[in-house]
Amino acid sequence: MKISLLGPTYPYRGGIAHYTTLLCRELRKEHEVQFLSFSRQYPKWLFPGRTDRDPSKNALLVEGVDYCLDSMNPLTWITTAGKITRFQPDLLILPWWVVFWLPQFMAIILLVKKRTVAEVVFICHNAIEHESSWWKLKATKGILSRGDRILTHSKEESHSLRDILGCAAKITTAFLPSYAPLCGAFPRPDQAKEELGLKGNVLLFFGFVRGYKGLDILMRAMPGVRKQVDVTLLVVGEFWKGKDNYMRLIGDLGISDFVHVIDAYIPNEEIGLYFSAADLVVQPYRSASGSAICQLAYAFGKPVIATNVGSLREVVIDGENGRIVPPDNVTALADAICTSLEPEVLKRLTDEAKLTAEKFSWHRLMRFITNQ
Numbered sequence: 001m002k003i004s005l006l007g008p009t010y011p012y013r014g015g016i017a018h019y020t021t022l023l024c025r026e027l028r029k030e031h032e033v034q035f036l037s038f039s040r041q042y043p044k045w046l047f048p049g050r051t052d053r054d055p056s057k058n059a060l061l062v063e064g065v066d067y068c069l070d071s072m073n074p075l076t077w078i079t080t081a082g083k084i085t086r087f088q089p090d091l092l093i094l095p096w097w098v099v100f101w102l103p104q105f106m107a108i109i110l111l112v113k114k115r116t117v118a119e120v121v122f123i124c125h126n127a128i129e130h131e132s133s134w135w136k137l138k139a140t141k142g143i144l145s146r147g148d149r150i151l152t153h154s155k156e157e158s159h160s161l162r163d164i165l166g167c168a169a170k171i172t173t174a175f176l177p178s179y180a181p182l183c184g185a186f187p188r189p190d191q192a193k194e195e196l197g198l199k200g201n202v203l204l205f206f207g208f209v210r211g212y213k214g215l216d217i218l219m220r221a222m223p224g225v226r227k228q229v230d231v232t233l234l235v236v237g238e239f240w241k242g243k244d245n246y247m248r249l250i251g252d253l254g255i256s257d258f259v260h261v262i263d264a265y266i267p268n269e270e271i272g273l274y275f276s277a278a279d280l281v282v283q284p285y286r287s288a289s290g291s292a293i294c295q296l297a298y299a300f301g302k303p304v305i306a307t308n309v310g311s312l313r314e315v316v317i318d319g320e321n322g323r324i325v326p327p328d329n330v331t332a333l334a335d336a337i338c339t340s341l342e343p344e345v346l347k348r349l350t351d352e353a354k355l356t357a358e359k360f361s362w363h364r365l366m367r368f369i370t371n372q
Contacts, residue, residue: 001370003027004034004089004118006069006080006108010061012041013054013265014208015292016095016125018179021060023093023369026362028062031370034087035062036080040070042100056267060182069104077104081111084118092118093369094147097125099139109146121369122147127161141165151368154288154311174368175315177360179292180299186272193277198260201231201341204278204302206266207293209239214284214307215246217330221284222255224334229341236262236274275300280340285309286327298357303349305336321352 005027007020020037027033041052068083070076084092092112094105109120122144129136141164144150149170152158158173165171187195193202209215215235222233233255239246243263250256266274275281281297281304288310295315297304304322306312318324323336339345 001031001090002034002087003031003091003093003370004036004084004087005093006036006084007093007095008041009035009037009065010056010059011053012038013052013056015179016097017054018060018182019123019125019176019292020095021062022177022179022181022362023365024062026366027370030366034084034089035065036069036083037065037067038069038071039067039076040072043072054267055265056269058182058267058269060268071100071104074103074107077107078111081108084108084112085115088116089118091370092116092120094120094122095125096122096127096140096144098129099136099143102139102143106143106146109143113146119148120146122150123369124150124152124157124161127152127157128164137164145169149371154314156310156314172368174365175311175360176292176295177362177365178295178299178357180296180357181362182268183272183275183296183299186276186300189276189279191276192273195273196234196260196277198232198234198277201229201279202277203231203233203337204274204281204297205233205235205237205283206274206281206296207237209235209237209243209246209263211242212286212288214286214327216249217286217328217333218282218284219246219249219253219255219259220330221334221337222259223253224331225337226255226258228338231258231337231341233259234262234274234278235259236264236266238265239263271296272300275302278302279346280305280322280337282333282337283307283312284325284327284333285312288312295357295360298353298360301350301354301357303340303346303353305333305340315356317352317356320349321356322349 008017009021069080153176158171283306306316307327316322325332325336
């Protein structure tokens with residue numbers, strides 16, 4: 001097939017950029033792929049992080065990327081559509097995660113549809129934004145209804161989209177593959193703990209820190225956990241806002257001696273260090289669609305304790321490769337952590353986590369996207 005793929009890639013950072021790049025690599029094994037990306041992703045005033053550029057020395061790269069789309073320059077929307085039109089693809093793949101991209105993608109789709117027979121496939125990383133509203137739902141319906149097919153990464157997300165788009169919409173669910181290919185080599189657990197200055201059991205909360213991810217719930221669970229188990233909480237990820245509130249909470253709870261905060265975007269070559277050091281990965285989310293952190297944990301053979309939201313409950317099998325607890329429940333989260341760190345239980349969960357990793361491949365995802 002001839003495929004046009006539009007989305008972020010290096011030098012942009014984050015899970016969606018990694019996703020698009022790894023997908024391009026897999027698609028090019030069997031198809032001819034035109035890879036289009038952004039000359040500018042967001043205006044500075046809109047992006048909540050420190051920068052949208054990837055600091056990794058071991059950057060995830062592919063050849064032949066055309067950085068042609070400027071989100072703030074409508075002329076480039078037209079020229080990007082022209083490049084796709086001249087390529088005459090069978091398939092146009094677009095990511096979807098925030099309504100900011102509605103005008104850009106709408107313009108491209110309308111122009112491409114007029115001049116090609118390309119099937120438009122949306123990959124929904126967030127079909128419905130975490131901070132949503134009625135107008136965002138309406139905007140989401142307007143743009144996604146222009147797609148011929150939609151792929152989500154959780155059954156819950158698919159159900160939500162059917163409520164918005166109607167039963168006739170062609171929606172497929174495929175779990176996120178593992179991002180482990182971008183991590184390279186990683187140390188043994190004992191080496192990783194020694195390098196980080198950690199001893200005993202380690203819990204890992206990884207990724208951008210945002211309110212819906214429930215880090216405050218995990219922090220509130222820590223005093224109860226520490227009464228039963230000697231454990232350290234490692235919080236690794238850039239705080240988008242509210243860091244002072246979290247640091248104040250750490251002080252108020254008296255847990256500063258066993259909570260280590262690394263407020264930074266972690267480059268690819270360092271990801272393995274933190275996951276190797278962890279005994280459990282904890283995702284106490286209040287809401288979620290898909291989360292690449294879960295699959296990444298399994299790639300490192302780490303069990304996951306997660307809440308009963310989004311795709312987390314579809315990937316984490318309670319009592320097998322991790323534990324599932326209700327969201328916003330401090331007691332249940334603390335109990336799950338303590339029981340999971342019992343040596344025999346932890347070994348069983350870890351063994352199963354290693355087997356789970358085999359279920360998430362990029363080749364399988366490619367088959368869903370190309371409908372083959």
